[in-house]
Amino acid sequence: MSATPSAEAGAVRAQAENWQAFPDPAGHFGRFGGRFVPEALMAALDELTEAYDQARADEGFIAELDGLLATYAGRPTPLTDAHRLTEHVGGARILLKREDLAHTGSHKINNVLGQCLLTKRMGKTRVIAETGAGQHGVATATASALLGLDCVVYMGEEDTRRQALNVARMRLLGAEVVPVASGSRTLKDAINEAMRDWVATVEHTHYCIGSVMGPHPFPMMVRDFQRIIGVEARAQVLDRTGRLPDAVVACVGGGSNAMGIFHPFIPDTGVALIGCEAGGDGVATGRHAAAIAGGSSGVLHGMRTFLLQDEFGQTQVSHSISAGLDYPGIGPEHALLHETGRASYRVVDDAAAMAALALVARTEGILVAIESAHAFAGALDVARELGPDATVVVNCSGRGDKDVDTAARWFGLLDDAGAAVDVDPRG
Amino acid sequence: MQSRLDERFTAAREEGRSLLVGYLPAGYPTVDGGIAAMRAMVAAGVDVVEVGLPYSDPTMDGPVIQDAADAALRGGVTTADVLRTVEAVAATGAPTLVMTYWNPIDRYGPARFAADLAAAGGAGAITPDLPPEEAAPWLAASAEHGLDPVFLVAPSSSDARIRLVAGISRGFVYAASLMGVTGTRASVGTHAADLVARVRATTELPVAVGLGVSTGAQAAEVAGFADGVIVGSALVKVLVDAQRSGVGDAAALDGIGRLAAELAEGVRAPVPASA
Numbered sequence A: 001m002s003a004t005p006s007a008e009a010g011a012v013r014a015q016a017e018n019w020q021a022f023p024d025p026a027g028h029f030g031r032f033g034g035r036f037v038p039e040a041l042m043a044a045l046d047e048l049t050e051a052y053d054q055a056r057a058d059e060g061f062i063a064e065l066d067g068l069l070a071t072y073a074g075r076p077t078p079l080t081d082a083h084r085l086t087e088h089v090g091g092a093r094i095l096l097k098r099e100d101l102a103h104t105g106s107h108k109i110n111n112v113l114g115q116c117l118l119t120k121r122m123g124k125t126r127v128i129a130e131t132g133a134g135q136h137g138v139a140t141a142t143a144s145a146l147l148g149l150d151c152v153v154y155m156g157e158e159d160t161r162r163q164a165l166n167v168a169r170m171r172l173l174g175a176e177v178v179p180v181a182s183g184s185r186t187l188k189d190a191i192n193e194a195m196r197d198w199v200a201t202v203e204h205t206h207y208c209i210g211s212v213m214g215p216h217p218f219p220m221m222v223r224d225f226q227r228i229i230g231v232e233a234r235a236q237v238l239d240r241t242g243r244l245p246d247a248v249v250a251c252v253g254g255g256s257n258a259m260g261i262f263h264p265f266i267p268d269t270g271v272a273l274i275g276c277e278a279g280g281d282g283v284a285t286g287r288h289a290a291a292i293a294g295g296s297s298g299v300l301h302g303m304r305t306f307l308l309q310d311e312f313g314q315t316q317v318s319h320s321i322s323a324g325l326d327y328p329g330i331g332p333e334h335a336l337l338h339e340t341g342r343a344s345y346r347v348v349d350d351a352a353a354m355a356a357l358a359l360v361a362r363t364e365g366i367l368v369a370i371e372s373a374h375a376f377a378g379a380l381d382v383a384r385e386l387g388p389d390a391t392v393v394v395n396c397s398g399r400g401d402k403d404v405d406t407a408a409r410w411f412g413l414l415d416d417a418g419a420a421v422d423v424d425p426r427g
Numbered sequence B: 001m002q003s004r005l006d007e008r009f010t011a012a013r014e015e016g017r018s019l020l021v022g023y024l025p026a027g028y029p030t031v032d033g034g035i036a037a038m039r040a041m042v043a044a045g046v047d048v049v050e051v052g053l054p055y056s057d058p059t060m061d062g063p064v065i066q067d068a069a070d071a072a073l074r075g076g077v078t079t080a081d082v083l084r085t086v087e088a089v090a091a092t093g094a095p096t097l098v099m100t101y102w103n104p105i106d107r108y109g110p111a112r113f114a115a116d117l118a119a120a121g122g123a124g125a126i127t128p129d130l131p132p133e134e135a136a137p138w139l140a141a142s143a144e145h146g147l148d149p150v151f152l153v154a155p156s157s158s159d160a161r162i163r164l165v166a167g168i169s170r171g172f173v174y175a176a177s178l179m180g181v182t183g184t185r186a187s188v189g190t191h192a193a194d195l196v197a198r199v200r201a202t203t204e205l206p207v208a209v210g211l212g213v214s215t216g217a218q219a220a221e222v223a224g225f226a227d228g229v230i231v232g233s234a235l236v237k238v239l240v241d242a243q244r245s246g247v248g249d250a251a252a253l254d255g256i257g258r259l260a261a262e263l264a265e266g267v268r269a270p271v272p273a274s275a
């Protein structure tokens, strides 16, 4: 699945005894990352980098964030033994890291609380965000309400339709939601519009990016705020099983839930780190969102990474049933993990993800987000490959309430008019 | 050695005026239509042409340039068409630059792009999202082919960053007059003159001001303190409006010619900067 690591990547890996060394001060993860933005934003990125460097060394800031994570967001999230899934795959122990139980229903809240506290620290009064599935938008709207910040969320028009309930949620939380009608009308275009806003408002506005992507320091900072997932999971698995897991599996859109759970395990070289990209209709069809499996190195949204592009460097439109994975790029640290071979990435198409969603609902009583269902589909394969003695941790990045409409239509549980139809989703 | 841009700026200084730099995207409304519009703008007094390379994710552009770029891409414009446009426009004798987001050059290969741009008669390229920190391959390729790499400064740039940007730019330094995306504005804003003064304090290079200039009066105002006046969205808007109202190509070219002539008059009548 993973390409042969290049000689350059081998050299990077040799240097990388300490993975904490990434990124370098200019935001590079090996040859990826960096800051490809207009000069007008450079001062703001410098300001943000400095504010973040100070905050992460400030015990007051850390205590405030930890306090919110514990008393507001509901951390630590549990690690659930998925007994019936274990049985289903023939014995491998499957453990679920339950980010779906965090406040607002996904891991996105971890990052947003950190960035919104930082916004206040910088003396800014307004945050803007992009959102695909709406989960990052909901989390940003939530933290903004909590901390008294003005909030504007950009969302592709296509996604406002797919995730209408989350649009209503954000508005209930007091955020302004701006549908974006340019380009492909999905996540990448929402990011474009947020960047256009930011360059004109940067004096009082923070751009709260929702994944481990964008220009430095975002990939590093968002990773750090999401690391709590892996820190907790690692301790919980050790406590529960007395050893490290054989594999950790997560879905990858921009890559924040995956980076968050992977990062603390990176030095544990016996633990396989496996990211699941969205395969849409299948990579061979060209209608997918698998930046590593089907993309190439390039520059988009301020970073060098793998992305879907044509021979002229024009971004190609991604496709996935999952709005949160429907993005033509991937965070630069994943590009490095892939190139060095420390993590591997596989493709899960729409049909496999939806089958996993139905299976997990019936066997574990958990309706997971369609994004997370990609991780489950990958993990079921990994569990079978590794055999009955293996332990596999799956990052259950979010809950599926927002996806009931999409899932019901996929399985034919709703007719065109939206009325219930009595069929068996197992087909 | 003096580049074509250097010669033009020197000559304009001697004439006591600023250079007029006009931007239009390649491939809009068609490749040939775009070439005709750029030639019309040169005939009416534009000194230097920026040929825009339409890109799928124009995060620094407002609605006017976004719409034109979208239409050009839907029409199938390619990097080769952009180079063909450069060749046709450079043939008029006006120094012709490519204005592009970085990824299309990255994908084409910086060395190959520089070679092909030079072969087409191009004078250089403006690369607004390529920061000095990442520019080494492009600087090397530009130097090898005698191209001027042009970089931007913004009102938010520190003096240290202005020095960094001016240090690697050739031809001129592009001063973005305001914090925001491309588009016409009612006024040029007060940041521009300050920014030009700060750039002048660090470099001998000419400074051209862009973003928001759309009228002859604004051009005259900017000419009072800058070596070059850059106009983009206002010119593009003439073409976009002509497409929407269906007035025909001849009328669109007339419109471009009229606006370019008004702007050319503006840069020849600089309003002395109030101290």
Ligand SMILES: Cc1ncc(COP(=O)(O)O)c(C=O)c1O
Binding pocket: A106, A107, A132, A133, A134, A135, A136, A210, A211, A212, A251, A252, A253, A254, A255, A256, A257, A258, A323, A324, A325, A369, A371, A372, A397, A398, A399
């Ligand atoms: C539940 C859930 N999981 C995963 C993702 C994908 O983002 P990332 O790859 O940054 O974790 C999203 C994005 O919206 C999401 O809502």
